[in-house]
Structures are given as structure tokens and as C-alpha cells.
Amino acid sequence: RQELYRELRNKPSVTTDGVRVDLLINAGLSVDLPQLAESGAVGIGLFRTELQFMVASAFPRAEVQEKLYRDVLEAARGKPVTFRSIDIGGDKVLPYFKDAAQEENPALGWRAIRLTLDRPGLLRTQIRALLKACGGRELKLMLPMVTELGEIAQAREIIDREVRHLSRFAHHLPTSLKLGAMLEVPSLLFQLDELMQAVDFVSVGSNDLFQFVMAVDRGNTRLSDRFDPLSTPFLRVLKTIADAGSRNRTPVTLCGELAGKPISAMALIGLGYRSISMSAASIGPVKAMLTELPLAELEAFFEDNLDAPVQGLPMRALLQGFADDR
Numbered sequence: 001r002q003e004l005y006r007e008l009r010n011k012p013s014v015t016t017d018g019v020r021v022d023l024l025i026n027a028g029l030s031v032d033l034p035q036l037a038e039s040g041a042v043g044i045g046l047f048r049t050e051l052q053f054m055v056a057s058a059f060p061r062a063e064v065q066e067k068l069y070r071d072v073l074e075a076a077r078g079k080p081v082t083f084r085s086i087d088i089g090g091d092k093v094l095p096y097f098k099d100a101a102q103e104e105n106p107a108l109g110w111r112a113i114r115l116t117l118d119r120p121g122l123l124r125t126q127i128r129a130l131l132k133a134c135g136g137r138e139l140k141l142m143l144p145m146v147t148e149l150g151e152i153a154q155a156r157e158i159i160d161r162e163v164r165h166l167s168r169f170a171h172h173l174p175t176s177l178k179l180g181a182m183l184e185v186p187s188l189l190f191q192l193d194e195l196m197q198a199v200d201f202v203s204v205g206s207n208d209l210f211q212f213v214m215a216v217d218r219g220n221t222r223l224s225d226r227f228d229p230l231s232t233p234f235l236r237v238l239k240t241i242a243d244a245g246s247r248n249r250t251p252v253t254l255c256g257e258l259a260g261k262p263i264s265a266m267a268l269i270g271l272g273y274r275s276i277s278m279s280a281a282s283i284g285p286v287k288a289m290l291t292e293l294p295l296a297e298l299e300a301f302f303e304d305n306l307d308a309p310v311q312g313l314p315m316r317a318l319l320q321g322f323a324d325d326r
């Protein structure tokens with residue numbers, strides 16, 4: 001298998017009927033960077049900037065943040081990188097961050113974009129570091145745990161202010177800035193067209209989205225086998241998002257664990273996803289599946305099965321059957 005994955009590394013990432021699907025990796029520390037070249041992925045779809053904060057003993061200074069972002073871009077050698085603004089709170093605690101009190105429901109609490117909009121100094125410092133590190137190239141930035149579109153507007157104001165500030169001091173700025181939102185809170189599902197219009201791209205955080213749609217703690221092992229992301233209701237959610245992206249011509253990608261398992265990656269591609277981001281170790285297995293996938297047949301499978309009333313064999317079994325028959 002390893003041999004096969006190595007062989008596939010430089011092969012185009014297309015289905016048997018010639019549809020290209022971009023496979024990207026999730027990363028977060030400098031040690032992850034060599035994996036980009038080793039895996040043959042086309043870029044970094046999720047760079048978790050909070051990891052630098054989690055391994056530090058105090059808030060990393062602006063220069064230290066900027067250095068990491070420069071290293072990331074250098075290692076990427078021109079491949080696209082999507083940085084995510086710090087996603088702390090919830091399951092990601094910083095022992096030195098005294099303002100974050102114990103919470104009754106941390107997953108639903110003061111975290112991610114909620115926290116950084118309340119502590120704009122944190123966000124401003126990070127954005128300045130990113131703008132400087134991305135001088136002369138494109139900056140792709142996405143915001144975690146967006147719940148309302150107003151949060152995007154607020155973040156954009158902070159970004160615009162930093163751009164103005166840096167240009168006043170004749171800094172080398174990014175050639176363009178693409179701002180995206182992570183879709184991990186169900187409220188966004190009911191304002192999809194507005195969301196798609198408000199951003200340059202959307203990235204589905206399926207770990208959190210599944211947790212919130214199914215009301216199931218993502219870290220609770222008692223529940224981890226009980227509900228299936230490859231069940232009809234959740235697949236319909238994922239399809240609704242992909243359709244809204246196409247309708248609005250807004251690129252949609254998915255960067256949760258779901259993208260890393262061949263059977264679920266297959267489902268995502270069948271639902272319309274053309275860009276998925278996963279841990280580097282998954283690139284080989286997913287690419288092996290993808291290059292053998294007759295996509296038109298899978299699309300026909302979903303047309304027959306996804307809108308059908310939920311009954312009979314579970315969707316996972318049907319999908320497994322589809323894969324086994326090919």
C-alpha cells in the first residue's frame with residue numbers, strides 16, 4: 001500500500017471520469033510542514049494557528065507568530081495555505097490565559113471568533129503578523145465558529161484597519177486577501193446564500209458541525225459510535241452546503257476528520273465537494289479511492305438514495321456496497 005501511495009503522489013487527483021478534486025492537508029506546527037511535499041497534497045487547507053499558542057507558556061509575541069507564518073509559506077513553495085485565526089476555548093485551553101474562566105459548557109462557550117472579537121488585541125496582533133508574513137502573495141484567512149454574519153463584518157473591520165495601518169508605514173502587503181468562514185455552527189445553515197455572498201470561501205468544520213447538528217459531544221467516547229456522519233440527515237446537510245456554494249459560485253471546502261476516511265471522502269465528492277483537507281497520512285488512501293471512483297455513478301446513486309425516505313439499510317452500508325461493487 002505504501003508503495004502504491006508513493007506512486008500516486010505525483011499523479012493527478014482525478015476521478016475515473018476526469019473530475020479533479022483537490023486534496024489538501026491540515027497542519028498547525030512547523031514539524032507538520034515536510035508532510036506537504038511528502039504527501040503530494042496541493043496545499044494546506046487548514047493551518048491551525050492556535051497550536052502555536054497551545055504549546056507556548058505565554059502568548060507568542062507578534063514576531064514569533066510572523067516567523068511561523070513565514071516558515072509555513074516558505075515550506076509551501078507557492079502552494080496555497082489557508083490560515084485559521086486562533087481557535088482557542090472549548091477543548092483548546094491555554095493554561096496561561098487567565099481571563100478564560102471555567103465554563104459549564106465550553107463547547108458552546110467563549111471560544112474562537114467569539115473570544116477574539118472580545119479581545120481584539122489578540123486578533124489584531126495575529127492579523128498584523130499574517131499580513132506581514134504574506135507580503136507579496138495572497139493571504140487566505142478563515143474565521144472559526146462563525147455564528148452570525150455580523151462576526152465576519154466585525155473581523156473584516158479589524159483586518160481593514162490593520163491593512164490601512166501597515167500601508168501607511170509602507171509595508172509590503174499581500175497582493176490579495178481572501179476571507180473565509182468556517183461552517184461549524186448550524187445557525188449558518190439557515191442563511192447560506194447570505195453567508196456565501198459575505199465571504200470569499202467557506203470551509204466546513206465537520207467535527208464541530210456534526211457535534212452541534214446531532215447534539216453530541218465530539219470528545220465523549222460513550223457516544224462516539226452511536227451516531228454516524230454518513231447518515232442521511234447529516235449527508236443532506238453537507239449537500240445543502242455544497243449546493244449553496246455552487247449556486248453562489250463561492251468555493252466550498254471541508255476540513256474535518258470526515259475528509260480523511262476513504263469511504264466518507266467518497267461520499268463528500270459524490271455530494272459535490274471538489275476540495276477537501278485532511279491529515280497528511282490520509283492523502284494516500286483517499287487518493288487511491290478517488291482515482292478509482294466513477295463519479296457519475298456515485299452521483300446517480302445519491303440521486304436515487306439521498307432524498308428517499310430514511311428507512312431500510314443505513315446509508316453507510318449502502319455507500320460501502322457501492323464501493324465494494326466497483
Ligand code: PEP
Nearest residue numbers: 184205206207208255256
Ligand atoms: C472542525 O471542527 O471540523 C475543524 C476542522 O476544526 P477543529 O477540529 O480544529 O475544531
Ligand code: MG
Nearest residue numbers: 184205207208
Ligand atoms: Mg472546529
